[in-house]
Amino acid sequence: MNEFVVHSQLRWWVRSFLLVFKSSFRSFWIRKSFWFGIFVFSVCLLILFPFALGTEFIQKLPVQLGCFWAIMEFVAVVSLGQCFYFEYEAMMLDVFLTSPMPKSTLFIAKIAFLTVQIFSLSLFVFLFWSILFHVQAIHSVTNLVCFLLLTFLFSVSSASLGVVVHGLTSRSLAKEILHPILFFPFQTGVLLGVSSLSLSCLGFAPLSAVWGQATWWTLLFVYPTIFITLAFLLAPIFFEE
Amino acid sequence: MSDYGNSAWQWFVYGSYVFVACVVVVFAIYALKVRNSSLKSLLQEGFLENKEDQ
Amino acid sequence: MFLSKSLFQTLPKVVAKPVRFWDTFLLLSALMQLFAWYFALFLIGADTDQGDVYRILFVHVSVAWCAFFWFFASAFFGLRVFFQRDQQKAKAHDFSSHTSMEMALVFSSLVLMTGSFWGRPTWGVWWDWDPRLTSSLVLFLMGCGYLLLRYFTPQASYRIKISAIVSIISSINVPIVYYSVNLWRSVHQPQTFVQRTHNASGDIQLVLLINLMATFLLSIALYKVRRQSISLQETLQEFRGYQ
Numbered sequence: 001m002n003e004f005v006v007h008s009q010l011r012w013w014v015r016s017f018l019l020v021f022k023s024s025f026r027s028f029w030i031r032k033s034f035w036f037g038i039f040v041f042s043v044c045l046l047i048l049f050p051f052a053l054g055t056e057f058i059q060k061l062p063v064q065l066g067c068f069w070a071i072m073e074f075v076a077v078v079s080l081g082q083c084f085y086f087e088y089e090a091m092m093l094d095v096f097l098t099s100p101m102p103k104s105t106l107f108i109a110k111i112a113f114l115t116v117q118i119f120s121l122s123l124f125v126f127l128f129w130s131i132l133f134h135v136q137a138i139h140s141v142t143n144l145v146c147f148l149l150l151t152f153l154f155s156v157s158s159a160s161l162g163v164v165v166h167g168l169t170s171r172s173l174a175k176e177i178l179h180p181i182l183f184f185p186f187q188t189g190v191l192l193g194v195s196s197l198s199l200s201c202l203g204f205a206p207l208s209a210v211w212g213q214a215t216w217w218t219l220l221f222v223y224p225t226i227f228i229t230l231a232f233l234l235a236p237i238f239f240e241e
Numbered sequence: 242m243s244d245y246g247n248s249a250w251q252w253f254v255y256g257s258y259v260f261v262a263c264v265v266v267v268f269a270i271y272a273l274k275v276r277n278s279s280l281k282s283l284l285q286e287g288f289l290e291n292k293e294d295q
Numbered sequence: 296m297f298l299s300k301s302l303f304q305t306l307p308k309v310v311a312k313p314v315r316f317w318d319t320f321l322l323l324s325a326l327m328q329l330f331a332w333y334f335a336l337f338l339i340g341a342d343t344d345q346g347d348v349y350r351i352l353f354v355h356v357s358v359a360w361c362a363f364f365w366f367f368a369s370a371f372f373g374l375r376v377f378f379q380r381d382q383q384k385a386k387a388h389d390f391s392s393h394t395s396m397e398m399a400l401v402f403s404s405l406v407l408m409t410g411s412f413w414g415r416p417t418w419g420v421w422w423d424w425d426p427r428l429t430s431s432l433v434l435f436l437m438g439c440g441y442l443l444l445r446y447f448t449p450q451a452s453y454r455i456k457i458s459a460i461v462s463i464i465s466s467i468n469v470p471i472v473y474y475s476v477n478l479w480r481s482v483h484q485p486q487t488f489v490q491r492t493h494n495a496s497g498d499i500q501l502v503l504l505i506n507l508m509a510t511f512l513l514s515i516a517l518y519k520v521r522r523q524s525i526s527l528q529e530t531l532q533e534f535r536g537y538q
Contacts, residue, residue, distance in 0.1 A: 168457050172447040181443055185436040186464070188429070189471075230460075237456050250416060254350050257412040258332055261354050261405055268401055269321065269517055276524035279531045280310070281302060288534045289307055 016101035020109035027086030028117070035117065038078050042125045045071045046132050064133045065198050068125070069191060072154060075121050077183070079114060080162030097239060104235040107163050111228060114159035115152075122151040137202040146201040150194050153220040157190040160227035167231065167238035193220045314523065321516040324509070331509035334502050342499075348416045353503055355409040357510035358402045359431075363469050365399035365514065366434065369441075370466030373459035389455040390529065392462050393445065394522040398514055400438040406431055430472040437465040 028035065049067045050058050057063055087093040096106055126147070130138065138144055162183060169178045193216040200213050283289050303311055335353035342349040372392035379385040410428065411421045422428065441461045448454040 168444065168461065169447075171450055171453050172444060173449065174443075174447045178440070178444055178447060181436065182440040182461070185433045185440060188433050230464075234460060237453075237460075251347050253412070253416070254347050255336070257351050257409060258336065258354060260412075261358070261409060264401065264405060265513070265517070269325075269520065272517065272521040272524045273318075276314075276520065276527055277299075277302070279524065279527035280306065280314070282531050283527065283534065284302070284305060286531075286534065288530070289310060 013102050013105060016105035017109045017112075019101070020096065020106055021112055023092060024086065024109065024113040027092075028113075031086065034082065035121070038075055038121055039124055041078065042071050042075050042121065043128055045074060046125070046128055050133070058133055061135075061137050061202065061204060062199060064129075064135055064137075065195060065202075067133065068129050069154075069195050069198070071125060071129070072118075072122055072151070073187070073191060075125065076118050076155070076158035076162065077180075079118050079121070080158065080166070080183070081179070083110060083114070083163060083166045102235075103239040104232045106239070107167065107231040107235050108228065111156070111159045111163050111231060114162065115156045118155040118159060119152055122155060123148075126151065137204075143202055147198060150198055150201065150220070153224070154190060154194045156224040157220065157227070158187065160224045160231060161186055161190075164227050164231050164234070167234060170238060189219055190223055192216075193223075317516060317519040317523065321513075321520055324512040324516040328509040328513045331502075331506045335506055339498060339502050345417060348413065351409055351413040353506045354510075355406065355413055356503060357506045358405040358409060360507055361510055361514045362399050362402035362406050362434075363473065364511070365395045365402060365518070366438070366462075366466050366469050369393075369395035369399055369462040371395075373462035376455055376459040385455060386529075387526075389458065390522060390525050392459060394518055394525055396438055396441050396462055396465075397521060398518050400435065400442065402514065403431065403435045403438060407435060427472065430468065434465070434468050434472055437461070437468060441465060 046067075049071075053063065053067070058067065084093060087096065097103075129135065138147060165179060165182045165186075168182065169175045172178055197213060197216045197220070200216075303315065306314070332353075335350055339350075341347050369392045372388045372395060375388040376385050376392065379388055407428075410431070414423065415421050441458060444461060445454060445458050448457065
């Protein structure tokens, strides 16, 4: 009997998760311009960075990688800024909150959707970045897979952190001030990790590391785990009446 | 080494101690002021009237 | 500044006693701190490499340890908020967590400033993107985020819980700051009291310990006074709300 209850609760949770996930995709599909807007913005930054830094300077690999991760940071921040916007606009947020579905599914599904959104943008940014910046360091499949894994971890870390920050500030007055001041300090670890590891991935040892890759890989896997768990545990608090 | 021994650096060091002292004093004054004004208001508004003396 | 005699006499003893006690403790700890600074500035000799500039470290290390302690204290009280079923006790723990975080913020700002004062003559720069400095700045920003979040969240019951969450998450950064000199290649010197580094001679270590104790006691006195002020402020607001 207990097994049956657990099994049915799990099925209910998965169905609720899929409902929110699909509705996010549907909302996004109706407003495709949002995704394209962020993509165009990131391409503009890819063009502006060489003007700002100078074409000689951007030939150095650490500068190229720094530009890539700075642009990815912009992509993550702009994507997260519209976290629950579609649901709010379509008044679906009220429907979700007043329905009997588990509140944690709203956060977890949002994290999943935002991960997909940021990662899909990162693929195109990566393509244009490697062309516009003449990136020659990625010359094997292993390098490429490692780099894409890093962008995926960056996407999931940013999405999980951003959604938790949204939850924390949902009932606060000055969200515009609170979002950056809560998001960026916690994001620094992820940013340092991905920029350090991307150099290591491409066979260059960064000067700042003594322990090298192990610590950073651990951090990049632990980060989303912690924030997804927090989102799961704290959803009832964030959505309490 | 002798560069750090001159009087300019000594005053710089004293200045840093004075700076830390000022920050701590300002914080203490602020905390005490808020506490005392709250106590005064509570007393004047009658909140502390029925508190038993120990 | 301290409680006036007339006001003190009109207060009931249950209120006046702790107020007078912690005022006295604050005065004594301030005097102790002044003695400790006197030792650091005048009684101990100059360093062979850094001359008199090294004396800034007696303040810098002391406030750094206090900042770490108050971040952990804030997280500790934040945890107690979650495990406390009684609303009034949860509120009390929330006041303690808030006060601890304010103390942590004051001390971490002093860490950054005194570190800059020391770094300018020794490293030649006011600031460097060194792991220890960067992680300390991140810790300071997390503290600012905590206070801003509290300030901009009007609903009290919700504010208590999310403040506790942020204080717990922020405390995770403290060991990162402390071990950053080991984890990454850093221009910042290693830990002073760890056996294998032996960074300081015996007399310097002694004066440093005296300063540590004095600053810690002073921070406790400031914490208690500020805790009293926060608690009384909240009580006053609640009392006025019921009128």
